[in-house]
Amino acid sequence: MKKLIxxxxxxxxxxxxxxxxxxxxxxxxxxxxxFLYRADAPxxxxxxVISGGGSGHEPLHGGFxxxxxxxxxxPGEVFTSPTPDQxxxxxxxxxxxxxxxxxxxxxxxxxxxxxxxxxxxxxEGIRVLNILIDDDVAVKDSLYTQGRxxxxxxxxxxxxxxxxAERGYDLKRLADLARRVNINGRSMGMALTSCxxxxxxxxxxxxxxxxIEIGIGIHGEPGRERIPWKPADEITxxxxxxxxxxxxxxxTVREFDExxxxxxxxxxxxxxxxxxxxxxxxVNGMGGTPIAELxxxxxxxxxxxxxxxxxxxxNLVGNYITxxxxxxxxxxxxxxxxxxxxxxxxxxHTPGLRWGM
Amino acid sequence: xxxxxxxxxxxxxxxxxxxxEANKDYLTQLDxxxxxxxxxxxxDRGFKKVLSQLPTVQDKDIGTILKTVGMAxxxxxxGAGGPLYGTLFMRAGMAxxxxxxxxxxxxxxxxxxxxDGVIQRGRAQLGDKTMVDALLPAVEAMQQALEQGxxxxxxxxxxxxxxxxxxxxxxxxxxxxxxxxYLGERSAGHLDPGATSSHLVxxxxxxxxxxxx
Numbered sequence: 001m002k003k004l005i006x007x008x009x010x011x012x013x014x015x016x017x018x019x020x021x022x023x024x025x026x027x028x029x030x031x032x033x034x035f036l037y038r039a040d041a042p043x044x045x046x047x048x049v050i051s052g053g054g055s056g057h058e059p060l061h062g063g064f065x066x067x068x069x070x071x072x073x074x075p076g077e078v079f080t081s082p083t084p085d086q087x088x089x090x091x092x093x094x095x096x097x098x099x100x101x102x103x104x105x106x107x108x109x110x111x112x113x114x115x116x117x118x119x120x121x122x123x124e125g126i127r128v129l130n131i132l133i134d135d136d137v138a139v140k141d142s143l144y145t146q147g148r149x150x151x152x153x154x155x156x157x158x159x160x161x162x163x164x165a166e167r168g169y170d171l172k173r174l175a176d177l178a179r180r181v182n183i184n185g186r187s188m189g190m191a192l193t194s195c196x197x198x199x200x201x202x203x204x205x206x207x208x209x210x211x212i213e214i215g216i217g218i219h220g221e222p223g224r225e226r227i228p229w230k231p232a233d234e235i236t237x238x239x240x241x242x243x244x245x246x247x248x249x250x251x252t253v254r255e256f257d258e259x260x261x262x263x264x265x266x267x268x269x270x271x272x273x274x275x276x277x278x279x280x281x282x283v284n285g286m287g288g289t290p291i292a293e294l295x296x297x298x299x300x301x302x303x304x305x306x307x308x309x310x311x312x313x314x315n316l317v318g319n320y321i322t323x324x325x326x327x328x329x330x331x332x333x334x335x336x337x338x339x340x341x342x343x344x345x346x347x348x349h350t351p352g353l354r355w356g357m
Numbered sequence: 358x359x360x361x362x363x364x365x366x367x368x369x370x371x372x373x374x375x376x377x378e379a380n381k382d383y384l385t386q387l388d389x390x391x392x393x394x395x396x397x398x399x400x401d402r403g404f405k406k407v408l409s410q411l412p413t414v415q416d417k418d419i420g421t422i423l424k425t426v427g428m429a430x431x432x433x434x435x436g437a438g439g440p441l442y443g444t445l446f447m448r449a450g451m452a453x454x455x456x457x458x459x460x461x462x463x464x465x466x467x468x469x470x471x472x473d474g475v476i477q478r479g480r481a482q483l484g485d486k487t488m489v490d491a492l493l494p495a496v497e498a499m500q501q502a503l504e505q506g507x508x509x510x511x512x513x514x515x516x517x518x519x520x521x522x523x524x525x526x527x528x529x530x531x532x533x534x535x536x537x538x539y540l541g542e543r544s545a546g547h548l549d550p551g552a553t554s555s556h557l558v559x560x561x562x563x564x565x566x567x568x569x570x
Contacts, residue, residue, distance in 0.1 A: 112439075
């Protein structure tokens with residue numbers, strides 16, 4: 001398949017180089033190990049917020065490095081977790097002494113690599129806490145200890161938590177906020193097409209001409225259900241109702257307990273949405289879908305939310321967490337309180353998101 | 358054969374790297390069916406890094422060599438394979454220490470430590486449809502062969518046979534960990550890529566000592 005790359009081997013690095021050349025006021029890059037970091041890091045007195053994951057989801061995460069969002073982003077190979085040496089070097093670079101918060105999407109590779117990195121950073125005297133994002137409701141069976149994937153809520157968490165860090169929240173308060181954002185956010189996506197990882201050269205799954213995949217993830221992994229094409233309104237209804245009607249979700253995640261000096265299991269519960277809730281709504285393109293189509297989805301989402309008694313107070317419509325050139329959409333709803341709305345409105349200046357400055 | 362030497366280990370790592378390269382597309386295909394289609398690519402990349410570092414340690418003791426392999430994998434494979442295979446080799450290296458030769462007892466102790474490390478890191482259990490489904494039965498079989506007085510070859514033969522069975526046993530399983538678990542029922546009917554590559558890890562070691570590369 002045709003791609004706008006020079007070679008699979010140079011893709012990630014050349015993309016990073018391009019981002020730095022396009023945004024020299026915002027970004028710097030470190031290579032081998034690879035990461036992007038904010039040009040004015042370390043920022044004195046501020047907790048550094050670091051995330052990362054496989055490449056191929058841009059603007060997530062590198063496009064969200066700058067002021068008011070991420071201090072550093074560690075890109076792995078396409079759709080592959082970054083390695084601990086990347087996060088360790090990033091932590092050393094952007095830590096101002098106030099500690100580091102790792103925002104980690106829930107995939108087994110990401111979780112393990114970020115845990116190993118946290119242990120390494122801690123052994124050098126850098127305080128690190130890891131908070132998981134696991135918001136994708138597509139995986140229905142809560143018996144699977146692996147749990148839910150980390151998807152759209154990651155974008156919203158990076159903005160809200162980034163703003164809080166800018167305001168001077170300390171590490172513990174920031175971790176608590178991140179955890180609260182995670183348990184209040186839910187997402188679900190679908191795809192009209194697969195996508196092609198450059199190194200592989202062929203689509204990651206086969207979708208027939210008139211088939212769609214419901215419940216896709218962000219790495220080209222097939223979803224939970226394959227069905228014939230439906231009009232956008234019906235698709236939007238499937239995704240939105242799955243999110244809005246999702247019951248309370250309980251699971252355990254692993255976090256580091258600084259007092260005990262070890263990793264412990266923490267039980268989390270996502271309360272279901274209720275009429276009267278205020279939400280931030282994101283209609284996110286998977287990379288290959290026309291913006292006009294995303295607005296068709298948003299239109300229906302608006303009416304569904306209204307019918308369900310949810311008030312959309314802010315929204316994002318566009319490509320924020322993508323899956324290379326996949327055609328599809330992911331909907332995220334985040335229940336918000338006054339604090340979260342204020343933090344959402346705080347100024348941000350990154351390649352992928354900018355307002356207020 | 359009563360001892361596995363340092364040179365066997367070095368030969369094995371080269372043979373394993375070549376085997377993973379040859380099986381890159383196959384492993385990736387398996388991973389596309391139930392994962393994110395990168396296992397073969399990742400393992401090939403990781404072991405190319407291992408090959409590039411081997412010249413600097415191939416005259417050292419087995420523990421140093423295996424720990425170097427572990428660190429190379431951790432920093433280059435990424436995904437879940439990196440931490441898991443990295444931990445496997447790191448723990449193996451730590452168990453072996455500064456030896457230049459392994460007795461059958463040493464060999465089994467090494468694999469036991471390696472597999473315990475993988476289980477601790479990934480928190481997978483038998484039946485979750487992961488590499489543990491090949492590795493745990495392999496270690497048990499190696500232990501049994503040892504207790505029955507087996508030499509290096511007998512121990513490895515038992516391990517490889519059990520790993521192959523364990524790998525094939527993943528076909529009907531519904532994944533409960535890793536990216537395959539997101540597929541639910543649709544993950545049944547496919548070999549697990551991690552169990553498949555784990556079998557290759559053991560098979561190449563056996564082939565190295567029997568000269569069947």
